[in-house]
Amino acid sequence: MTRIACVITATEPSTPTALLKVALAHSPRVENAGSARVYFDATGLEGLFGDEAQLGRRLREVAAAAGLDARVGIAGSRIAALAATRLGPSVAVVEPGGDAEYLAGAPLALLELPVEMMARLSRWGLRTLGELTALPTAGVFERLGGEGVRLQRVARGEDPRPLVSWKAAPLFEESVECEWGMESLEPVIERMHELAGRVCARLGASGLAADGFEWTCRLDGGRGHEGALTPAVPMTDPDAVGRLLRLALEARPPSGIVYAITLRAHPTRMAAVQESLTDRSRPNPRLLAATMNRLVALVGTDRIGAPALLDSHRPDAVGLHAYSPHPGPAQSPSSTGGEGRVRGTDPVLALRRLRPPAPAAVTLASGRPVALRSSRLTGRIVAGVGPWRASGEWWSRRPWLHDEWDVELADGTLCRLAHDGSAWHLAGIYD
Amino acid sequence: MAIPIESSPPPGWDREGIDGLLGLFPPGRLSEIVGPPRSSGGSSLLLALIARITASEREGGRSGQVAFVDGMDTLDPASVAAAGADLSELLWVKCGGRLRAALSAADLLTRCPGFSLVVLDVDELGPVPASAHLRLQRAVEGSDTILIVRSARHREGTPASLVLTARRLAPRWIGLRPLTRLGGLRTEVSVLRSRLHQTPVPALSPQGRGQGEGSCWTVDWML
Numbered sequence: 001m002t003r004i005a006c007v008i009t010a011t012e013p014s015t016p017t018a019l020l021k022v023a024l025a026h027s028p029r030v031e032n033a034g035s036a037r038v039y040f041d042a043t044g045l046e047g048l049f050g051d052e053a054q055l056g057r058r059l060r061e062v063a064a065a066a067g068l069d070a071r072v073g074i075a076g077s078r079i080a081a082l083a084a085t086r087l088g089p090s091v092a093v094v095e096p097g098g099d100a101e102y103l104a105g106a107p108l109a110l111l112e113l114p115v116e117m118m119a120r121l122s123r124w125g126l127r128t129l130g131e132l133t134a135l136p137t138a139g140v141f142e143r144l145g146g147e148g149v150r151l152q153r154v155a156r157g158e159d160p161r162p163l164v165s166w167k168a169a170p171l172f173e174e175s176v177e178c179e180w181g182m183e184s185l186e187p188v189i190e191r192m193h194e195l196a197g198r199v200c201a202r203l204g205a206s207g208l209a210a211d212g213f214e215w216t217c218r219l220d221g222g223r224g225h226e227g228a229l230t231p232a233v234p235m236t237d238p239d240a241v242g243r244l245l246r247l248a249l250e251a252r253p254p255s256g257i258v259y260a261i262t263l264r265a266h267p268t269r270m271a272a273v274q275e276s277l278t279d280r281s282r283p284n285p286r287l288l289a290a291t292m293n294r295l296v297a298l299v300g301t302d303r304i305g306a307p308a309l310l311d312s313h314r315p316d317a318v319g320l321h322a323y324s325p326h327p328g329p330a331q332s333p334s335s336t337g338g339e340g341r342v343r344g345t346d347p348v349l350a351l352r353r354l355r356p357p358a359p360a361a362v363t364l365a366s367g368r369p370v371a372l373r374s375s376r377l378t379g380r381i382v383a384g385v386g387p388w389r390a391s392g393e394w395w396s397r398r399p400w401l402h403d404e405w406d407v408e409l410a411d412g413t414l415c416r417l418a419h420d421g422s423a424w425h426l427a428g429i430y431d
Numbered sequence: 432m433a434i435p436i437e438s439s440p441p442p443g444w445d446r447e448g449i450d451g452l453l454g455l456f457p458p459g460r461l462s463e464i465v466g467p468p469r470s471s472g473g474s475s476l477l478l479a480l481i482a483r484i485t486a487s488e489r490e491g492g493r494s495g496q497v498a499f500v501d502g503m504d505t506l507d508p509a510s511v512a513a514a515g516a517d518l519s520e521l522l523w524v525k526c527g528g529r530l531r532a533a534l535s536a537a538d539l540l541t542r543c544p545g546f547s548l549v550v551l552d553v554d555e556l557g558p559v560p561a562s563a564h565l566r567l568q569r570a571v572e573g574s575d576t577i578l579i580v581r582s583a584r585h586r587e588g589t590p591a592s593l594v595l596t597a598r599r600l601a602p603r604w605i606g607l608r609p610l611t612r613l614g615g616l617r618t619e620v621s622v623l624r625s626r627l628h629q630t631p632v633p634a635l636s637p638q639g640r641g642q643g644e645g646s647c648w649t650v651d652w653m654l
Contacts, residue, residue, distance in 0.1 A: 283544065283545030284543075287544065291539050291540065291542075291543040295539060295540075298532050298536055299524060299525060299536065303527065304522070304525070305522070306518060306519050306520075306521055306522060307506070307508035307511070307521060307523045309508060309512060316507070316509075318508045318509070320523065347449060347475070347650060347652050347653055348510060348514040348515075348654070349475050349510075349652035349653060349654045350477070350514075350652075351509075352468055352474055352505040352506075352507065353504075353505055353506070354505065383602070383610060385606075385609075385610045385611060385612050406612070406654075408602055412470060412599055413470045414613065414616060429469055430470050430613075430616060431469065431470055431471060431474035
């Protein structure tokens with residue numbers, strides 16, 4: 001007969017694994033049910049720790065030594081063991097076969113039901129697990145379906161779900177030491193590349209990829225050098241990782257002789273991408289990640305990405321989102337927000353925006369611009385329409401007001417002028 | 432010899448003609464669109480191509496990824512979206528007026544397989560060195576990527592397989608005096624050089640137009 005022990009603490013442990021360590025010191029099969037609760041398999045531990053009451057007391061002592069005020073319940077099921085910790089003394093043991101009787105008076109809240117289900121059972125006037133189990137099973141099934149029957153079984157202490165053993169997250173870390181020290185950057189990069197190969201091999205063997213890398217170098221004089229990189233996509237290709245590490249180290253090299261290097265990877269499960277025979281080819285994620293990193297080094301982080309129209313009428317309200325080459329649901333152009341000018345597949349006249357808008361001197365006649373002088377364009381205005389007035393965000397600290405004119409210069413150039421209330425600007429040139 | 436072909440009056444959109452024009456750009460080759468970036472229609476032509484590639488999925492085709500290397504940060508995403516492009520399929524690299532950075536970025540992107548179109552828009556940053564042209568041509572060779580350099584002037588001796596020139600014809604204003612709004616721009620696109628089709632190919636539209644040197648299109652871009 002299976003026996004399950006539940007250990008809870010009244011307060012959150014200082015470290016997430018503190019309670020797990022207490023349980024693992026007594027049983028190899030431990031289920032983590034949150035930072036303040038664990039279950040473990042207490043079957044057959046009499047030979048090691050005495051009877052179940054002695055086991056419970058020992059658990060409390062070990063927990064106290066770790067700075068935890070623990071309560072222990074031992075029963076034949078998880079729910080009964082949990083009820084014992086909540087309703088019984090600090091060490092409570094439910095006799096084998098007595099779970100249903102012990103649970104009969106326990107409150108429904110012990111089942112930790114969703115709010116809707118809890119409200120429904122409350123409306124039926126149910127308060128205890130015993131009242132739930134007393135209902136006819138056929139009627140419960142008619143009203144709650146299979147979930148209702150399952151709850152009845154759990155309320156009787158019949159939980160068929162096995163313990164889900166907790167496993168420590170694997171540590172993907174490799175180190176190398178050089179007694180003679182490395183004075184130049186190239187050998188450091190080579191060692192780092194070797195470490196990347198070993199880490200990536202372990203990741204690949206585990207079916208994982210890395211979405212981040214950290215390294216630590218021990219330098220002369222007891223100093224240290226740390227660095228990290230986050231590839232655009234999870235990676236396991238040692239050559240690609242090596243190239244990224246090279247770029248990162250060249251951008252910020254260690255400032256001294258390197259005696260030891262440690263490389264650590266953050267493991268993550270990489271979703272498989274199914275290539276299509278019919279779709280156009282898309283950039284390889286690993287190659288793209290390396291390319292993106294080089295581009296970021298070239299132009300800067302905030303100057304590369306997928307453009308997105310912001311939900312604003314402010315001229316040139318544009319943001320940059322992270323660029324992802326993975327195919328997703330087709331985005332309707334009308335869903336891109338912005339100024340409501342999205343039309344579809346018409347042949348649209350492009351506007352080349354000047355960023356920032358070029359200051360301009362505009363001559364007016366009868367309130368209409370007749371001449372333009374700016375660093376980009378100068379000339380007589382032969383035709384123009386406007387002003388198109390737009391304003392917004394008057395409720396914020398950055399209110400804006402624009403009068404825009406579309407004008408044609410004498411040489412035929414079409415451009416957009418903007419007046420923000422105080423000065424004229426050349427906002428863009430149609431092309 | 433240029434063959435002037437007028438498109439219809441407004442709406443002035445000759446889909447067969449523009450499809451033929453956009454279909455000229457060859458994958459795995461360097462192409463150029465030249466013409467001053469001042470109402471010549473070159474940027475509008477680029478946007479139409481970007482829209483055709485990124486949004487073809489909606490028309491039953493296959494969408495592709497586009498990288499736009501923006502030498503002077505002048506791309507207007509609102510115009511791109513208005514042209515029908517899917518912005519999520521567009522990688523925008525802003526180079527802040529640095530020609531060398533723009534050339535390096537285009538080189539990197541061209542060597543990253545999977546992009547259907549890589550655009551290098553150098554605006555008026557200056558002439559692209561011949562060596563850079565050659566390097567870009569070598570980078571794109573053998574790939575499925577269309578590489579287009581948009582510049583103000585054509586430089587003799589470049590290895591571009593296709594060179595299109597764009598020039599404005601006339602703006603289209605809506606309304607009698609006084610005018611009420613700008614309706615669009617009529618431009619002419621002609622083939623200055625083509626190393627793709629040395630012999631005339633069958634007509635693409637009822638009016639007939641070739642793809643060799645001297646062929647030209649008149650396009651009304653709408654605002």
